[in-house]
Amino acid sequence: MKIGELAKRSGLTAYTIRYYERIGLLPRVSRGRSNQRDYDASILNWTEFLHRLKTTGMPIRGMLQYAKLRERGPASEMERCRLLEEHRDRVRAHVAELQSCLSVLDEKIAGYAAAHRMENGHDRTRNKPARRKAAAR
Amino acid sequence: MKIGELAKRSGLTAYTIRYYERIGLLPRVSRGRSNQRDYDASILNWTEFLHRLKTTGMPIRGMLQYAKLRERGPASEMERCRLLEEHRDRVRAHVAELQSCLSVLDEKIAGYAAAHRMENGHDRTRNKPARRKAAAR
DNA sequence: CCTTGACTTAGAGCGCACTCTAACCTGTAT
DNA sequence: ATACAGGTTAGAGTGCGCTCTAAGTCAAGG
Structure with a gap:
């Protein structure tokens, strides 16, 4: 090739x-x-x-x-393994961080969506802008 | 401040x-x-x-x-929302990709660990070198 | 023969997101 | 008074990971 x-x-x-x-x-x-x-x-x-x-x-x-x-061949396997484990742990931590950011993002998007509904007069219930924790749509 | x-x-x-x-x-x-x-x-x-x-x-x-x-103020809220939604979707996709990589990484690490156990004579069961999926060498 | 296209090299250039330098200014503490 | 800790600017430099250029070689097809 x-x-x-x-x-x-x-x-x-x-x-x-x-x-x-x-x-x-x-x-x-x-x-x-x-x-x-x-x-x-x-x-x-x-x-x-x-x-x-x-x-x-x-x-x-x-x-x-x-x-x-x-x-360096098989002799280095243990060290390679260690290296990958460390990397994996970092990646896991990063994924967790991303997921936390995602939930904030979802909240924010939900907030915008709520504002948009009000603007369009869909706000029958006149509460405070509603404490909508997470979950979009 | x-x-x-x-x-x-x-x-x-x-x-x-x-x-x-x-x-x-x-x-x-x-x-x-x-x-x-x-x-x-x-x-x-x-x-x-x-x-x-x-x-x-x-x-x-x-x-x-x-x-x-x-x-530009409240008038741009819908567009901001759209922007965030697109970003969120990309992030979600990325997280999914990371998780798939993580599982491959886990497999590989497990392979190394298995190799290491064999090398140390913990291989009582004398099977074929075990299906070391990713392993390496 | 000659063009085309895929390859070769050394080395320059690029886009990103900072990060720092140099020279200067200002408020506070001793 | 003077030193020092912070702030100010324009603009240069850094580190990363490519990405490309220039000039050349080579093999196959028309």
Whole structure:
């Protein structure tokens, strides 16, 4: 597989693939004739994994750390595991934070919706703007 | 409240507060004598809200859009609401993605843990190397 | 033969969101 | 009086993660 096809299949651009190779996130693979990179399909497992780390907010520094350990073979498994566990914990914390933000967002949206209903004269009950905790719609 | 205190209370730095003012995220408040910004405590509601938008991944461009609407008063409420709804939906989608990544991460970690148990001779049951889904090596 | 398109490299450029520097000013405490 | 802690400005610099440019090589098709 040449770089263009890997780009299509991995969702990275060829630019990014070369960049990742430069910095050590992707291996320096063997070249076919005319010096072109020749990737094995198994590289896709790695790019997918990297994609997940990235999606979950791991900085390149962290991925690099993991990649370096990986290159050192099975002896590094415990440390890799530790690294992933720490990352997972951070991600979990972040998800919790997002969910808390989401509920505030929902409240606020509900507030706007309520205001809008009043403006349109749907306010038969004349309460105070109603203490509507969460839940939109 | 002067800029230093707002910085402490909001969690932003004074640099960032001035930056936000420059770009229009924070209002140009009145100055006391000697030209120093004098903030009302109510600004904290706004900085907190901005913080939540930022935490949930809204780019400054988006916050700016919201801020501009806000300055136009109640007439913009419907549009603000729409903006928040769109953002909320993106955040929800992102959270879902994170959770899917988390489960993959958990699998992988479990794989490492299993490998580690075997290595330490806790493998009484001598099955095939166990279906180590993600594992690595 | 010649064009086309995919590849190669080193290195420059970009967009984002700050973060800091330099030079200056002001109010308060000793 | 003087030092010091804070504030002010315009504008430069930083770190991240790409993204692109320029100039060149190569293989296949018309």
